[in-house]
Amino acid sequence: MATAGSDLLPRFELSTKVGFFPAAGRAEHSLDPCRLREAVEQTNRDLGRAPDLVFLHNPERSLTGFSAANQDRLGTACAAVERAAAEGLCGGWGISSWDPRSLPGLVDGTLPRPDAVMVRAGLLAGIDVLEASEALAARWGLDPARLWGMSPFGGSATQPLWGKLDPRVFIQEPHDGLSAVQATFRVACWLPRAGRIAVGTDSPSHLGELVDALQYQADAGSLRTYRRLLREQRDRQPL
Numbered sequence: 001m002a003t004a005g006s007d008l009l010p011r012f013e014l015s016t017k018v019g020f021f022p023a024a025g026r027a028e029h030s031l032d033p034c035r036l037r038e039a040v041e042q043t044n045r046d047l048g049r050a051p052d053l054v055f056l057h058n059p060e061r062s063l064t065g066f067s068a069a070n071q072d073r074l075g076t077a078c079a080a081v082e083r084a085a086a087e088g089l090c091g092g093w094g095i096s097s098w099d100p101r102s103l104p105g106l107v108d109g110t111l112p113r114p115d116a117v118m119v120r121a122g123l124l125a126g127i128d129v130l131e132a133s134e135a136l137a138a139r140w141g142l143d144p145a146r147l148w149g150m151s152p153f154g155g156s157a158t159q160p161l162w163g164k165l166d167p168r169v170f171i172q173e174p175h176d177g178l179s180a181v182q183a184t185f186r187v188a189c190w191l192p193r194a195g196r197i198a199v200g201t202d203s204p205s206h207l208g209e210l211v212d213a214l215q216y217q218a219d220a221g222s223l224r225t226y227r228r229l230l231r232e233q234r235d236r237q238p239l
């Protein structure tokens, strides 16, 4: 018997993540290639089809800084997901990282090259995360279309900060009718320059508003200024 929505699945491009294992009372990240493989296979069973893309979830959580051993562990994990893709268990693979600061240093020519990298995006991502995300994409020679953004609202579209900062200053005029939430989302496509942004689908009207925002363009000058201010603020902080 078909499960609810299964007739819709073929009409969507599906991406998911492996590498976080929420076992009862002991949720953990892992780069164990056997567990990653099993998770990809489970995803296939759950969906009734292969996902189009599988991200390795927050590998930095299992890697403490730079070392040859960590480079090796990351390479082995990447190879496991890459192999799953080669065997048709997913259309492609990627790396999703909440805090990619430690990752660019681990990437050399021996690591498999992902099809996509997903990172935090937007005005609240922070300059260190932005720069590390761009460095990570550059290490693999990924163009912006292969960089995906997540958490464009910094977790909440209603937190008090959004009442103090008008994100429409980062959008080219005219932007009559554009809401602050829409502008926040649109700006996330440029911080860092990303081809896709992950958002929730709970509310069709919210989703529609975010899609409508795609017709607006970011103001490159304001974004440059914003990044410069973030860098200056970081550089003023005591070491």
Ligand SMILES: NC(=O)c1ccc[n+]([C@@H]2O[C@H](COP(=O)([O-])OP(=O)(O)OC[C@H]3O[C@@H](n4cnc5c(N)ncnc54)[C@H](OP(=O)(O)O)[C@@H]3O)[C@@H](O)[C@H]2O)c1
Binding pocket: 150, 151, 152, 153, 155, 156, 157, 158, 181, 182, 198, 199, 200, 201, 202, 203, 205, 206, 207, 209, 210
């Ligand atoms: N960010 C993460 O750390 C993370 C991690 C794993 C999975 N995910 C998944 O990724 C998806 C995106 O999550 P997210 O938290 O980054 O973003 P999101 O759910 O798209 O948006 C965050 C908040 O903004 C609201 N919002 C969105 N569009 C709006 C609009 N046009 N007007 C007013 N409010 C609006 C959402 O309300 P509505 O929900 O009512 O639209 C939600 O409360 C979700 O499915 C989430 O489960 C996120």
